[in-house]
Amino acid sequence: MLSSKPRAILIDVIPPRMENRVAERRIYELDNLTKTYGGIVVVKIVQRRALPDYKTYVGSGKLDEVIAMAKAEKVELIVINNILKPHQIFNIEKKVERDHIAVWDRIDMILKIFQKHATTIEAKLQIRLAGIRHMGPRIFRMGLELSQQAGGIGTRGLGETNIEIMKRHLAEQERSIKNQLEKISNTHHTHRTRRDRLGLKTASIVGYTNAGKSSLLNALTRKGAYVADELFATLDTRVAKLWLPQIHEDSKDSLGRQGTSVLLSDTIGFIQDLPPQLIDAFRSTLEETIDAELILHVIDVSDPFMHEKIEEVEKILAQLGVGETPKVYVFNKTDLKKKIPKAALKKQYKAMTPVFVSSLKGTGLEDLKRTITSRL
Numbered sequence: 019m020l021s022s023k024p025r026a027i028l029i030d031v032i033p034p035r036m037e038n039r040v041a042e043r044r045i046y047e048l049d050n051l052t053k054t055y056g057g058i059v060v061v062k063i064v065q066r067r068a069l070p071d072y073k074t075y076v077g078s079g080k081l082d083e084v085i086a087m088a089k090a091e092k093v094e095l096i097v098i099n100n101i102l103k104p105h106q107i108f109n110i111e112k113k114v115e116r117d118h119i120a121v122w123d124r125i126d127m128i129l130k131i132f133q134k135h136a137t138t139i140e141a142k143l144q145i146r147l148a149g150i151r152h153m154g155p156r157i158f159r160m161g162l163e164l165s166q167q168a169g170g171i172g173t174r175g176l177g178e179t180n181i182e183i184m185k186r187h188l189a190e191q192e193r194s195i196k197n198q199l200e201k202i203s204n205t206h207h208t209h210r211t212r213r214d215r216l217g218l219k220t221a222s223i224v225g226y227t228n229a230g231k232s233s234l235l236n237a238l239t240r241k242g243a244y245v246a247d248e249l250f251a252t253l254d255t256r257v258a259k260l261w262l263p264q265i266h267e268d269s270k271d272s273l274g275r276q277g278t279s280v281l282l283s284d285t286i287g288f289i290q291d292l293p294p295q296l297i298d299a300f301r302s303t304l305e306e307t308i309d310a311e312l313i314l315h316v317i318d319v320s321d322p323f324m325h326e327k328i329e330e331v332e333k334i335l336a337q338l339g340v341g342e343t344p345k346v347y348v349f350n351k352t353d354l355k356k357k358i359p360k361a362a363l364k365k366q367y368k369a370m371t372p373v374f375v376s377s378l379k380g381t382g383l384e385d386l387k388r389t390i391t392s393r394l
């Protein structure tokens with residue numbers, strides 16, 4: 019068991035020619051993830067390598083160095099910023115198990131944060147599902163090792179039966195979780211159908227984690243979503259009604275007010291290298307986004323990696339099959355940056371009708387509302 023504030027070593031294996039600023043951003047993000055988890059980062063290592071090592075990803079020489087350092091620094095956790103094959107994690111874990119050091123890859127790290135932050139039943143189920151999919155093969159590997167020790171290769175030893183039991187157990191769990199998620203998804207679906215009948219339009223807030231999505235929802239609707247300077251603060255979906263003052267003469271609501279309402283949803287943030295199986299596990303949370311008529315893509319305009327993050331989010335949206343949904347780019351945190359190249363951004367992202375806001379100060383919100391109305 020890890021302590022609540024584990025000392026950690028971070029390693030990132032990158033291609034030899036990756037630009038320094040990109041390399042720095044990667045390790046900085048892992049550092050942020052580790053701190054969000056509660057870890058204390060002791061050492062950060064960036065290793066340039068043409069190809070990952072087949073057995074250990076990091077390479078045995080580097081690994082021995084890291085392990086020696088970990089022991090000297092009383093480290094409990096080694097985090098590798100890449101997506102490892104089950105046997106690679108397994109091989110590293112074997113080397114450090116006696117020293118009580120845990121080894122996580124990037125997906126483990128994200129899943130652990132998710133686990134800590136999950137509050138709804140749905141989010142918890144989705145994380146368990148993602149966990150089974152990610153960790154499952156590692157567990158089989160362990161079973162395989164046992165079987166070879168027990169009976170030698172080719173014989174049906176004790177361990178092999180164990181693998182089968184574990185496999186069956188995991189498959190059963192996966193099925194049961196999927197069933198439960200399906201029920202929740204059906205409930206969502208019923209809600210959405212009812213909304214459709216009421217003729218309510220939907221807009222979904224998406225964006226890189228920590229861009230200010232929940233802050234924007236709160237600023238627009240006073241919903242009271244959880245806001246924090248940490249990654250993946252939000253893991254569920256929150257829906258709130260937003261009143262849009264009228265543009266067209268003929269749009270009156272049931273109270274005779276001129277204008278329309280839109281249902282606005284805030285959800286889980288995206289991050290670089292979000293593996294498809296994780297996105298898949300969160301599909302039911304993301305259903306609001308998938309069904310939305312308009313996507314508000316929130317961007318932290320003060321982030322030096324803004325453009326890269328826009329790309330990452332677009333990639334994930336495409337994976338979700340909503341690449342073609344109309345989008346508004348909401349450049350947020352304008353209060354943090356003195357010189358914002360508004361004209362250039364407006365030109366570059368013309369099709370996304372860029373809007374500049376500060377969710378914190380409440381500026382630009384009227385402009386955003388007008389844009390939402392016209393784009394719907």
Ligand SMILES: Nc1nc2c(ncn2[C@@H]2O[C@H](COP(=O)(O)OP(=O)(O)OP(=O)(O)O)[C@@H](O)[C@H]2O)c(=O)[nH]1
Pocket residue numbers: 225226227228229230231232233234244245246247248249250251252253285286287288350351352353354375376377378379
């Ligand atoms: N200065 C400034 N800070 C902001 C603004 N909007 C949000 N923040 C801060 O940015 C941090 C992240 O805000 P959230 O609203 O939790 O971001 P999120 O996109 O919902 O993040 P996740 O749910 O973790 O993906 C918080 O510390 C907010 O106070 C803004 O317009 N200006």
Ligand SMILES: [Mg+2]
Pocket residue numbers: 231232233244245251252285
């Ligand atoms: Mg949030």
